[in-house]
Amino acid sequence: MRLSNKVALITGGTSGIGEATALLFSKEGARVAITGRNEKRGHEVTASILQSGREAVFIRTDVRKAAECERSVEETVKKFGVLDILFNNAGIFYPQTTLECSEEEWDLQIDINLKGTFLMSKYALPHMIAKGSGVIINNSSGWGIVGGDKAVAYCASKGGVVLLTKAMAIDHGKQGIRVNCICPGDVETPMLPEDARMRGMRWEDYLAGCSNRPLGRIGTADEIAKAVLFLASEDSSFMTGAALVVDGGGTAD
Amino acid sequence: MLLQNKIALITGGASGIGRATALLLAREGARVLIGDVNRDAGEAVAQEIVGNGGHAIFEPADVTSAAHCGRLIERSVREFGGIHILFNNAGIIRRAAITELSENDWDRVMDVNVKSIYLLSREVIPVMAKAGGGSIINTASGWGISAGPKAAVYCASKGAVVLLTKAMAIDHGPQAIRVNCICPGDTDTAMLRNEAQQLGEATDKFLAGAAQRPLGRMGKPEEIAQAVLYLASDASSFVTGTALVVDGGGLAGSI
Numbered sequence: 409m410r411l412s413n414k415v416a417l418i419t420g421g422t423s424g425i426g427e428a429t430a431l432l433f434s435k436e437g438a439r440v441a442i443t444g445r446n447e448k449r450g451h452e453v454t455a456s457i458l459q460s461g462r463e464a465v466f467i468r469t470d471v472r473k474a475a476e477c478e479r480s481v482e483e484t485v486k487k488f489g490v491l492d493i494l495f496n497n498a499g500i501f502y503p504q505t506t507l508e509c510s511e512e513e514w515d516l517q518i519d520i521n522l523k524g525t526f527l528m529s530k531y532a533l534p535h536m537i538a539k540g541s542g543v544i545i546n547n548s549s550g551w552g553i554v555g556g557d558k559a560v561a562y563c564a565s566k567g568g569v570v571l572l573t574k575a576m577a578i579d580h581g582k583q584g585i586r587v588n589c590i591c592p593g594d595v596e597t598p599m600l601p602e603d604a605r606m607r608g609m610r611w612e613d614y615l616a617g618c619s620n621r622p623l624g625r626i627g628t629a630d631e632i633a634k635a636v637l638f639l640a641s642e643d644s645s646f647m648t649g650a651a652l653v654v655d656g657g658g659t660a661d
Numbered sequence: 662m663l664l665q666n667k668i669a670l671i672t673g674g675a676s677g678i679g680r681a682t683a684l685l686l687a688r689e690g691a692r693v694l695i696g697d698v699n700r701d702a703g704e705a706v707a708q709e710i711v712g713n714g715g716h717a718i719f720e721p722a723d724v725t726s727a728a729h730c731g732r733l734i735e736r737s738v739r740e741f742g743g744i745h746i747l748f749n750n751a752g753i754i755r756r757a758a759i760t761e762l763s764e765n766d767w768d769r770v771m772d773v774n775v776k777s778i779y780l781l782s783r784e785v786i787p788v789m790a791k792a793g794g795g796s797i798i799n800t801a802s803g804w805g806i807s808a809g810p811k812a813a814v815y816c817a818s819k820g821a822v823v824l825l826t827k828a829m830a831i832d833h834g835p836q837a838i839r840v841n842c843i844c845p846g847d848t849d850t851a852m853l854r855n856e857a858q859q860l861g862e863a864t865d866k867f868l869a870g871a872a873q874r875p876l877g878r879m880g881k882p883e884e885i886a887q888a889v890l891y892l893a894s895d896a897s898s899f900v901t902g903t904a905l906v907v908d909g910g911g912l913a914g915s916i
């Protein structure tokens with residue numbers, strides 16, 4: 409087991425990549441705290457972990473709010489005694505051009521995707537600095553590296569996450585903390601059919617478009633979770649400030 | 662074990678990152694063929710793996726020779742039954758600005774660092790395709806993404822490796838062959854120490870400079886090997902065309 413005795417806090421852990429990562433981390437020996445806004449889903453995920461005899465807790469958190477971020481970190485440390493790994497994964501996406509995106513929708517995407525990463529890290533870092541080690545993994549996107557159509561706020565937020573990752577890596581490397589991000593391509597999560605619906609596209613057509621990449625398919629949430637595990641574990645001990653692209657070759661061209 | 666029943670070919674496997682990767686992949690269950698120009702050191706790595714209870718053979722090879730590359734593939738197919746993982750790792754460095762660089766040195770670095778990937782991959786890809794897929798990992802460098810002083814041909818060669826990696830990923834993704842590269846930062850190997858010599862700098866001063874990065878130290882060959890293992894294994898099944906930077910934060914930005 410690669411995360412024995414580690415404590416991980418995963419935001420947006422109630423579905424998709426966050427849920428898959430929570431399950432994988434717990435299988436690898438970690439005690440897991442997950443956050444999200446959907447209480448019912450959160451308790452379903454922790455229940456499935458508890459059933460396998462491992463420890464997990466759900467902490468309802470809106471990562472846009474500093475007080476809630478602080479509370480989720482403090483509750484995690486109170487319950488498990490320490491915080492080793494933070495996976496800033498909570499994210500939201502609206503398919504919109506600049507003209508279509510309202511100010512409220514802009515703020516929502518930037519606040520959850522980017523400011524939430526800042527806030528969670530701000531409260532998690534002191535615990536990691538105190539023990540001289542820690543790992544932060546941020547969920548960026550292939551669209552944090554190249555642009556995409558109808559995704560202005562999302563692209564801006566994810567590009568922000570890539571460079572926030574690098575800036576944090578520079579500031580906290582000497583304190584023994586590694587900060588990296590993942591850049592997933594299209595992945596089989598609830599976010600994907602939701603995007604198809606909002607774009608008014610037939611799922612079959614949408615999926616065919618997403619699969620149009622060198623590996624000829626979309627990814628699974630579990631495949632992204634394995635990349636997060638690599639970055640969370642000692643296997644990546646010389647990695648910090650990196651953006652790990654996991655996209656079936658989608659941004660190779 | 663992550664590489665049970667897998668067969669891996671590692672070039673430049675006699676020392677440094679190649680050696681550490683050969684040892685790690687073998688520990689994870691792979692049968693390993695080591696290719697290198699350095700016969701004594703290459704044999705020693707193979708013996709060390711066998712001594713640990715693993716499977717390894719050494720084949721002397723100059724990867725700039727198409728004939729030698731062909732021999733490597735043949736040997737792997739003959740003795741192990743195929744190739745699932747190709748780690749194109751053989752590499753050399755010349756620390757010189759182009760005004761101080763001979764044409765001979767230019768050709769030599771490009772041949773070892775870049776052309777060898779072409780020569781080996783064109784033989785390996787049909788073997789992998791027939792077996793239903795495979796993973797190719799190329800050793801690029803942090804200096805394949807951002808350049809450094811007095812290393813013109815090395816930077817050119819490693820930049821070429823990054824884009825060759827992406828181009829191959831596009832062409833061979835449909836055959837379920839994943840192609841990725843690693844971009845290590847300064848790693849504690851004989852090659853790094855040799856750079857100090859080429860530059861006429863004191864080794865300890867040079868190594869102190871190499872440690873100037875967010876993590877405040879050089880990498881260990883074993884840490885780079887772990888990144889190669891990730892890319893070689895099914896843990897990275899949706900990863901292709903990627904340049905995985907393993908550099909203690911060296912490229913994150915200016916400190």
